Amino acid sequence: xxxxxxxxxxxxxxxxxxxxxxxxxxxxxxxxxxxxxxxxxxxxxxxxxxxxxxxxxxxxxxxxxxxxxxxxxxxxxxxxxxxxxxxxxxxxxxxxxxxxxxxxxxxxxxxxxxxxxxxxxxxxxxxxxxxxxxxxxxxxxxxxxxxxxxxxxxxxxxxxxxxxxxxxxxxxxxxxxxxxxxxxxxxxxxxxxxxxxxxxxxxxxxxxxxxxxxxxxxxxxxxxxxxxxxxxxxxxxxxxxxxxxxxxxxxxxxxxxxxxxxx
Amino acid sequence: xxxxxxxxxxxxxxxxxxxxxxxxxxxxxxxxxxxxxxxxxxxxxxxxxxxxxxxxxxxxxxxxxxxxxxxxxxxxxxxxxxxxxxxxxxxxxxxxxxxxxxxxxxxxxxxxxxxxxxxxxxxxxxxxxxxxxxxxxxxxxxxxxxxxxxxxxxxxxxxxxxxx
Numbered sequence: 005x006x007x008x009x010x011x012x013x014x015x016x017x018x019x020x021x022x023x024x025x026x027x028x029x030x031x032x033x034x035x036x037x038x039x040x041x042x043x044x045x046x047x048x049x050x051x052x053x054x055x056x057x058x059x060x061x062x063x064x065x066x067x068x069x070x071x072x073x074x075x076x077x078x079x080x081x082x083x084x085x086x087x088x089x090x091x092x093x094x095x096x097x098x099x100x101x102x103x104x105x106x107x108x109x110x111x112x113x114x115x116x117x118x119x120x121x122x123x124x125x126x127x128x129x130x131x132x133x134x135x136x137x138x139x140x141x142x143x144x145x146x147x148x149x150x151x152x153x154x155x156x157x158x159x160x161x162x163x164x165x166x167x168x169x170x171x172x173x174x175x176x177x178x179x180x181x182x183x184x185x186x187x188x189x190x191x192x193x194x195x196x197x198x199x200x201x202x203x204x205x206x207x208x209x210x211x212x213x214x215x216x217x218x219x220x221x222x223x224x225x226x227x228x229x230x231x232x233x234x235x236x237x238x239x240x241x242x243x244x245x246x247x248x249x250x251x252x253x254x255x256x257x258x259x260x261x262x263x264x265x266x267x
Numbered sequence: 268x269x270x271x272x273x274x275x276x277x278x279x280x281x282x283x284x285x286x287x288x289x290x291x292x293x294x295x296x297x298x299x300x301x302x303x304x305x306x307x308x309x310x311x312x313x314x315x316x317x318x319x320x321x322x323x324x325x326x327x328x329x330x331x332x333x334x335x336x337x338x339x340x341x342x343x344x345x346x347x348x349x350x351x352x353x354x355x356x357x358x359x360x361x362x363x364x365x366x367x368x369x370x371x372x373x374x375x376x377x378x379x380x381x382x383x384x385x386x387x388x389x390x391x392x393x394x395x396x397x398x399x400x401x402x403x404x405x406x407x408x409x410x411x412x413x414x415x416x417x418x419x420x421x422x423x424x425x426x427x428x429x430x431x
Contacts, residue, residue: 021319051332111397
């Protein structure tokens with residue numbers, strides 16, 4: 005017993021080191037799993053407030069282009085109201101406008117924080133888009149702020165389809181350039197041309213069908229491989245992202261419960 | 268009194284880190300983490316365990332700001348663990364090393380060795396854990412190199428300026 009205590013005492017520093025590192029790695033593994041702690045993230049009010057202040061200061065320097073963007077957005081929104089009125093019965097979708105208060109674009113796991121949270125009806129798993137196309141998926145929700153995992157995050161997968169023939173593929177980001185992503189799972193027998201338009205597939209309730217994602221930049225088919233590597237130029241310019249809309253599908257919970265019930 | 272000074276410096280450095288350096292995003296591969304300055308310059312009279320715990324807390328605070336739970340924490344604990352052994356290995360004249368690690372107490376050569384090694388270890392740990400896969404190794408090494416150079420220059424510069 006005494007010997008054991010002596011040994012423990014002698015290696016106490018090393019034991020503290022191991023214990024602390026284990027705690028750190030637990031946090032990392034929690035972070036990489038989908039349901040992560042929302043307390044220690046930028047959805048946390050204080051940190052988000054600080055990011056909001058920084059974005060506020062930086063905002064003055066881009067007022068002009070923001071105004072232009074807002075004007076264009078207003079017009080487009082008005083147009084959309086018209087089309088939605090006519091198709092009201094089969095599209096139970098509500099768009100919640102939000103502002104991006106913090107964002108990274110140059111890391112492998114990029115995230116952005118928006119100034120809408122649970123009090124505005126934001127829920128985990130809802131889609132986020134802007135005027136140009138798909139932005140990402142809500143990952144963590146705080147009361148006033150939420151964290152969105154954008155397309156330019158190596159963890160993101162998005163089911164897409166070609167407009168011309170409804171062929172389905174999966175969009176992933178390779179972590180290199182925030183203007184491009186890769187479309188995988190497209191079999192070699194299909195003909196892919198640069199300029200083909202890619203939109204959301206509508207197979208999951210996260211995004212309705214047909215939201216623009218990007219256009220094919222180039223495609224390569226290595227000898228002996230049966231799937232294309234397709235480089236897609238993303239419609240959304242993540243470097244200039246300021247205003248986004250959260251897609252709130254009234255039937256999302258019901259659809260997810262139905263699919264979960266299948267397992 | 269010493270601890271108020273340490274804490275005050277930590278606050279200022281963290282403000283610079285979050286308000287200035289995290290916003291820069293230079294060339295896409297330069298993320299200097301200058302907050303390690305506070306950890307490197309802590310008095311060596313601290314017990315080993317306590318310094319690792321301080322490292323863990325400082326890392327966790329940084330993690331909260333950059334949405335990378337545990338990454339900075341792991342790296343900071345690691346450098347605080349290595350620190351006493353490293354000082355023992357590179358400082359020959361232990362008599363002059365009474366409390367502070369500074370240009371005056373250990374000299375330029377030892378200081379540069381100390382800062383370069385610990386910053387490289389810290390940055391390499393942070394970037395590899397953040398990437399979390401071997402497939403991005405080349406980019407991780409580039410990121411480590413560029414960011415470390417900036418951090419090292421800033422820490423050495425800080426020491427040179429406070430020499431007088």
